[in-house]
Amino acid sequence: MRLDIQVQPTRPNMAAPPVSEVIIIEEIQVDDENDGKGVIALVCINRPNKLNALNDDVMSGLKAMCNWAENQNQIKLVIIKGAEPLQPEEGKRAKPNAFVAGADISEFAGKKSNDIRQSFKHNAWEKIWNLSKPTIAMVDGFALGGGLEVACSCDIRMASSRSKFGTPEITLGLIPGGGGTQRLGHLIGYGKTLELVLSGEMISANEALRIGLVNHVYEPEELLEATLKLARIIASKSPHTLKVAKKVVRASLELPISEGVVLEAEEFAQLFDTEDKEIGVEAFLNGTRTTPNWKGK
Ligand code: COA
Numbered sequence: 001m002r003l004d005i006q007v008q009p010t011r012p013n014m015a016a017p018p019v020s021e022v023i024i025i026e027e028i029q030v031d032d033e034n035d036g037k038g039v040i041a042l043v044c045i046n047r048p049n050k051l052n053a054l055n056d057d058v059m060s061g062l063k064a065m066c067n068w069a070e071n072q073n074q075i076k077l078v079i080i081k082g083a084e085p086l087q088p089e090e091g092k093r094a095k096p097n098a099f100v101a102g103a104d105i106s107e108f109a110g111k112k113s114n115d116i117r118q119s120f121k122h123n124a125w126e127k128i129w130n131l132s133k134p135t136i137a138m139v140d141g142f143a144l145g146g147g148l149e150v151a152c153s154c155d156i157r158m159a160s161s162r163s164k165f166g167t168p169e170i171t172l173g174l175i176p177g178g179g180g181t182q183r184l185g186h187l188i189g190y191g192k193t194l195e196l197v198l199s200g201e202m203i204s205a206n207e208a209l210r211i212g213l214v215n216h217v218y219e220p221e222e223l224l225e226a227t228l229k230l231a232r233i234i235a236s237k238s239p240h241t242l243k244v245a246k247k248v249v250r251a252s253l254e255l256p257i258s259e260g261v262v263l264e265a266e267e268f269a270q271l272f273d274t275e276d277k278e279i280g281v282e283a284f285l286n287g288t289r290t291t292p293n294w295k296g297k
Helices: 056-071 113-120 124-129 146-153 168-172 180-188 190-199 205-210 220-235 239-251 257-271 275-285
Strands: 023-029 039-045 075-082 098-100 135-139 142-144 156-160 164-166 216-218
Touching: 023 056, 039 056, 039 220, 056 075, 056 124, 075 098, 075 146, 075 220, 098 135, 098 146, 124 146, 135 146, 135 220, 142 146, 146 164, 146 180, 156 205, 156 220, 164 205, 168 190, 180 190, 205 216, 216 220, 239 257, 239 275
Parallel strands: 039 075, 075 135, 098 142, 135 156, 142 164, 156 216
Antiparallel strands: 023 039
């Protein structure tokens, strides 16, 4: 594990991302022509020979990435993807495309409940879920088990048409353990969640789109561009307002509607005291076409 390796900060006033062999982070400008609009972190889970399966190194790398992304003002949004397959060795077949094909099953052998309790405490799925900034999972290939749970911990899921989704843990005598039984239910409902969890069967990208598991499906060669397009639209908004929007929508998962609408009204009211509301309203009234220079407060 090489999480201690630090590359030179690529931008002023920004800490270098935590890099490792299994987590590679690319910084993409929100606005190509204006460096001041911040960056999108494109995070790649890089274990292509194991279909990007989640081992301890990947999980610690994802947690380190979340700490870094949360604390860098210049990071506006995080996209998580899986590495593409490598060129196969001669005579060997190519590995399939994967977002993440689940937890690394080889790390399950011999483990007992106490090991799992320990490693699942403060886990990466919760870290991603609790990021205050917007997150997008860009799925091109298998998103299974813990991989599907990474996607479900993100706010938005974009998928390629060749992607496949499922919770195959049941075939190992297990159930999802990274929040899948809970977060899937909110996305696709009780019945569909139980069908996936109890059968372990995979569904296609189109079926995932039909049941609301993914937001959009594109051809593989169009996926990155479409994802970045949406990411840039979101990332160009006030970071403070984005945070509030995410918090309030998220609250709807836990609060009764009678309390949720009260929270929403209060957060809406509080935004009227922010500089960004003045900036946004003025930009509209002046017919300014460029993205405002948000203050983030
Ligand atoms: N953990 C560890 N290794 C995994 C893995 C996982 N979850 N998923 C795939 N791999 C490894 C395979 O062992 C294989 O390694 P090898 O080439 O060193 O033998 C490599 O990734 C390629 O996978 P392979 O099974 O050969 O590809 P395939 O196209 O035949 O099948 C899948 C693809 C996704 C259907 C199949 O790999 C699979 O079922 N994976 C496990 C999915 C799962 O149960 N996830 C939940 C875990 S809780």
